[in-house]
Amino acid sequence: MNAIWPKNLIVIAAAFVLSVWPPAAARPQQEGPPNPTVSVIDCRAIEGHTSGVLGITAVLFHQRDRKDQALLGEFLKKADGSTVEVRIANGGWKNASVARIRNCFGRGLLLFPAGEMSIKDGDEFAVKFAADNSGK
Numbered sequence: 001m002n003a004i005w006p007k008n009l010i011v012i013a014a015a016f017v018l019s020v021w022p023p024a025a026a027r028p029q030q031e032g033p034p035n036p037t038v039s040v041i042d043c044r045a046i047e048g049h050t051s052g053v054l055g056i057t058a059v060l061f062h063q064r065d066r067k068d069q070a071l072l073g074e075f076l077k078k079a080d081g082s083t084v085e086v087r088i089a090n091g092g093w094k095n096a097s098v099a100r101i102r103n104c105f106g107r108g109l110l111l112f113p114a115g116e117m118s119i120k121d122g123d124e125f126a127v128k129f130a131a132d133n134s135g136k
Helices: 004-020 066-079
Strands: 038-051 056-063 083-088 094-100 108-113 124-130
Touching: 038 066, 056 066, 066 094, 066 124, 083 108
Parallel strands: none
Antiparallel strands: 038 056, 038 124, 056 108, 083 094, 083 124, 094 108
16 A cells, blocks of 8 residues: 555646646736735655656645644645745745645645755755735
């Protein structure tokens, strides 16, 4: 069963990406100033999987610090299916889709193009959530 889990995760991630993440050319341009109300939460990767065939990376994650557990849970409920920004180490912010894993409280799934970022099991990174997720 454990050998099947990564393959199922990649298939689920691919379906999610294809359904909610249009190509850059098809994304609507944001009108007006960006929402200044955001929250940045330090997170840790539980598992990371890349599919070269599908061209995506899926990262199962949770908060890095226990004190942020409730905050991350709330933002994941609001942000499920939306775009967030992710920063690894000293790099710049990159867009990723986020999904709330409903059967694992306080866990999220990041989906982004393979090669965009490298996040492996145990890596730490920051996730920036819009407070209202009006860009969903």
